[in-house]
Amino acid sequence: MDLYSGYINRLIEELSALPGIGNKSAQRLAFYLVNQPEESVKRLANTMVEAKEKVRYCSCCCTLTDQEICPICSNPKRDHTTIMVVENSRDLAAYERTSKFNGVYHVLHGAISPMLGIGPSDIRLKELMQRLQGADVREVIIATNSSLEGETTAMYISKLIKPTGIKVTRIASGVPVGGDLEYIDEVTLLRALDGRVEL
Amino acid sequence: MDLYSGYINRLIEELSALPGIGNKSAQRLAFYLVNQPEESVKRLANTMVEAKEKVRYCSCCCTLTDQEICPICSNPKRDHTTIMVVENSRDLAAYERTSKFNGVYHVLHGAISPMLGIGPSDIRLKELMQRLQGADVREVIIATNSSLEGETTAMYISKLIKPTGIKVTRIASGVPVGGDLEYIDEVTLLRALDGRVEL
Numbered sequence: 001m002d003l004y005s006g007y008i009n010r011l012i013e014e015l016s017a018l019p020g021i022g023n024k025s026a027q028r029l030a031f032y033l034v035n036q037p038e039e040s041v042k043r044l045a046n047t048m049v050e051a052k053e054k055v056r057y058c059s060c061c062c063t064l065t066d067q068e069i070c071p072i073c074s075n076p077k078r079d080h081t082t083i084m085v086v087e088n089s090r091d092l093a094a095y096e097r098t099s100k101f102n103g104v105y106h107v108l109h110g111a112i113s114p115m116l117g118i119g120p121s122d123i124r125l126k127e128l129m130q131r132l133q134g135a136d137v138r139e140v141i142i143a144t145n146s147s148l149e150g151e152t153t154a155m156y157i158s159k160l161i162k163p164t165g166i167k168v169t170r171i172a173s174g175v176p177v178g179g180d181l182e183y184i185d186e187v188t189l190l191r192a193l194d195g196r197v198e199l
Numbered sequence: 200m201d202l203y204s205g206y207i208n209r210l211i212e213e214l215s216a217l218p219g220i221g222n223k224s225a226q227r228l229a230f231y232l233v234n235q236p237e238e239s240v241k242r243l244a245n246t247m248v249e250a251k252e253k254v255r256y257c258s259c260c261c262t263l264t265d266q267e268i269c270p271i272c273s274n275p276k277r278d279h280t281t282i283m284v285v286e287n288s289r290d291l292a293a294y295e296r297t298s299k300f301n302g303v304y305h306v307l308h309g310a311i312s313p314m315l316g317i318g319p320s321d322i323r324l325k326e327l328m329q330r331l332q333g334a335d336v337r338e339v340i341i342a343t344n345s346s347l348e349g350e351t352t353a354m355y356i357s358k359l360i361k362p363t364g365i366k367v368t369r370i371a372s373g374v375p376v377g378g379d380l381e382y383i384d385e386v387t388l389l390r391a392l393d394g395r396v397e398l
Contacts, residue, residue, distance in 0.1 A: 004254075004262075004263055004264065004288060004292070005250075005253070005254050005263060005264050005265035005266075006265065007246075007249055007250040007253045007254050007265055008250055008254055008263060010246050010250070011246050011247060011250040014242070014243050014246050015243075018228055018231065019227060019228065019231050020224055020227060020228070021228075025219055027289055027292075028218060028219060028289070029217055029218065029219070029220075030250065031263065031287065031288060031289060032217065032218050033247055033250065033251060034250050034251050034254045034263060035308070036251070038248075038251055038252065041247055041248055041251040042248055042251075043213065044213050044214075044247065045243075045244035045245070045247050045248050046244070047206075047209050047210050047213050048210060048232055048240055048243065048244050049240055049241055049244050050206055051204075051206040051207055051209070051210040051229065051232065051233050052232060052233050052235070052237055052240040052241075053237065054204070054206045055203075055204050055206050055207055055233045063203075064203055064204060064207060064230065064233060065203065065204050066204035066205065066206055067204075088230065089203060089230060090226055090227070090230060093203070093226075109234075
């Protein structure tokens with residue numbers, strides 16, 4: 001489309017490569033940006049590049065941080081004997097918002113997916129196993145998503161860790177709080193039934 | 200939230216200021232960006248700044264372009280006596296994709312909205328009126344949106360142009376092609392009825 005300008009077309013193209021941004025959203029964003037004051041566009045551009053340059057993986061739990069060791073791993077008040085394994089830093093943030101989990105995390109940055117060709121060596125599993133060696137870890141809680149990939153990853157990790165004698169648990173799956181049974185899929189309903197607890 | 204890194208937080212904040220990007224999307228985008236190779240982040244940042252720097256308004260129709268006069272206004276094969284007035288360059292693009300309109304455009308960059316405090320002087324109306332003076336224009340087709348703001352703008356422009364004797368028309372509003380009457384709102388149904396044409 002040669003309607004606008006080569007510069008806008010290129011911007012639309014690059015924006016639509018971002019996750020969750022389709023062609024229409026990319027157009028809207030591109031027009032928004034060229035209509036903004038130059039300093040705000042430059043500020044956004046700088047923030048992007050700066051974040052990319054400064055942010056790295058925590059050398060302990062692999063979450064994204066701008067320090068060598070992230071604030072959670074370097075906090076002596078956290079329980080370092082309990083490690084929750086999550087798929088990504090957003091999931092870590094979700095559990096942190098509950099402010100009820102006092103253990104530490106391990107961020108895999110993905111899940112095993114034969115469909116997408118993502119194998120165990122493509123996620124931060126080696127780092128987890130290295131971390132478990134020697135350290136005093138009593139429980140590994142697997143909090144990967146309740147999707148096919150998440151479950152596959154959970155099974156794989158549990159098989160890997162079991163021989164070490166460390167306790168491996170999986171977060172419960174069932175009916176979400178406030179969920180109406182009528183609208184919940186059968187697999188979730190069966191999971192909720194299987195996972196029933198005595199009152 | 201001090202969970203990630205100040206750099207990521209700042210990036211999330213700036214991204215969520217973009218139109219159509221909520222906090223969750225901004226988080227997803229920010230994590231995506233810091234996980235991308237440095238050169239692709241820099242390329243996106245540069246493209247943004249470059250588009251902002253190079254793109255300007257066509258001195259004739261006010262659309263976004265990187266030339267003094269946009270390709271449509273400088274095309275001698277277009278019918279310069281028919282001007283279609285649109286709210287923004289995306290709407291211009293929508294009509295260009297039909298490849299059936301051979302006239303030229305005028306881009307308002309907005310619509311009159313008393314609710315949002317956008318008055319006639321905040322959109323490119325003065326430029327339209329200046330353009331009509333002296334030039335040989337036979338028809339102005341108002342193709343603003345069929346929203347309250349679009350209709351207000353259409354009424355305002357038509358009142359402004361009528362005294363000059365130039366023909367002012369408005370694009371039809373009615374049932375969209377392929378639309379199922381059952382699901383169409385009453386206002387549209389009444390508009391379609393009012394605008395009925397003889398077969």
